[in-house]
Amino acid sequence: MATLVASHLTRRFDSRVAVDDVSFELAPGEIFALLGPNGAGKTTTLRMLAGLIDPSSGNVRIDGETMSRTAGPRLRGRIGFLTEAPGLWDRLTVERNLLVYARLHGLANPARAVDEALDLFDIASRKSDRAAQLSKGLKQRVALARTLLHRPEVVLLDEPTSGLDPESARDVRELILRLRGERRAVLISTHNLDEVERVADRVAVLRARLVALDTPAALRTRLFGSRVLVRLGGAAARFADVLRPAFKDVRADDRTLSIAVDDVEHATPGIVRALVQAGADVVSVVADEAPLEEVYLRLLDPSTRFARSGQAGEAP
């Protein structure tokens, strides 16, 4: 059962429609990435999911309970929301920042929860420092610790690695992957496609409406197809016919065969087996997949059917 269900979420600001009929589900242990250009409605969507603003129509359900003004305070206790800015109180120490939030969440033993978070995020040595003294990376780490302090089932992360150096960004990514292991439902809003490629199970591309929603691999295949490149020890042309009965699009170029496949992982062992049985010397096999960036740009290209109105991918 999905932990979070967004159902036909629409949000208007006066005459402007910021989010238009967006629906998706988020399962425990799933990492879901929300992509979209600036002004696409990502932050508005996150705020609706976090119960900070009401949708104009549609609703958000957490474990079957609908987010409302009455249920909001209780449901917000089950959500961890990392806002775009770390939002730490500069004059307070790291420990004090976390302690206030532990108390606001009504944790049974706030001091212990804070100590555990300080250890988990490797910031115990800086606990007495004022937040103003921290680097951007450390502030983000403290903000993440604050977001997860109350062990929320749903974690919403708005640009979690924005502006971080590569090392800090990697730490944050590792943490996000750890959340999957803890069966938390994680939604990341980001512009960082490399990050999405590394961590996301599913991707939604938003431009007020949901332009696409699927796994990164499925989106890639749907838009560009996938190819397997096999480099052989000799001329490739004579082995192309070996594969043609099973694969529609097989191209030979000098010593390389390029085969269009629906699913790289499933098709590759059969291709290699057939070529070896036919006497080919297989030197290397690589998947030739379009980078996610190209998928993203294609989806948002105004000339494509996806950006105009359609939705690529599964219906939620």
Add this chain to the structure above:
Amino acid sequence: MKRIAALLGKELTDLRGNPAVFVPAIITGVISIVMPFVIAIAIPYFSGERLADSSDFRVALEMYRDQPATRSLDPEGAIQAMIFQQFLILLVLTPVAGAMSVAAYAVVGEKQARTLEPLLATPLTTFELLAGKVLGALVPGIALVTICFALYVGGVALVAHPGVYRTLFFPRALLTIFLLGPLASLAALQLAVCVSSRVNDARSAQQIGALIILPISALLVAEFTNNVQLTSRLVLFISTVLAVLNIALMIVGIRLFDRESILTRWK
């Protein structure tokens, strides 16, 4: 209550890191303390003219001698008691002045520091948020007025006629400082916090919240001109009105607090 206490704790810790915010309150407190000493002690001392000899104070003296509790004082002592009691109302302004800038920044300050959104993402209700913010400004103000009152009483005991300091412990004086004062401050702070949650400029909140100073000043002037005698009963009546006003302001404040506008429209 735990969440209000958590937010209050945060506010107080935050204020400890920024003591300059209380400079206006300290100045108000010092002026409130010093002025009556100048009038009742310093001027008669340097001019060589007793207060009891001045015709300006004759009516006031008669009014004051009507109170059984002060009949044991000599004329000079009775006039000093009257001056020191009347100036207590000025002391009431100390927490208002001190807390106004704190309250004015309560919501708009959090928004500007980008700390409001994470705070709103917690289970904190609007009532808890506003209560925590108002108390965060009120508690230091009350602490400050208590310190000022202690200094005031100590000063009176040291330099005024014997027995005058006891008049500062009459119900009227205590009610003024510890009931009317905090309730007036609370009203001012709630007004400032309400405005702070509707404007994106703290100065607007500060100016509107400071309006509470006007009725208090009017009360002070009315008392000086002998148009109003601030009896315990009158202090209780004004306090009741302020208590009702505070409840109304809290209800209005909750209704006016629009999370959505604050998050989506303020820049």
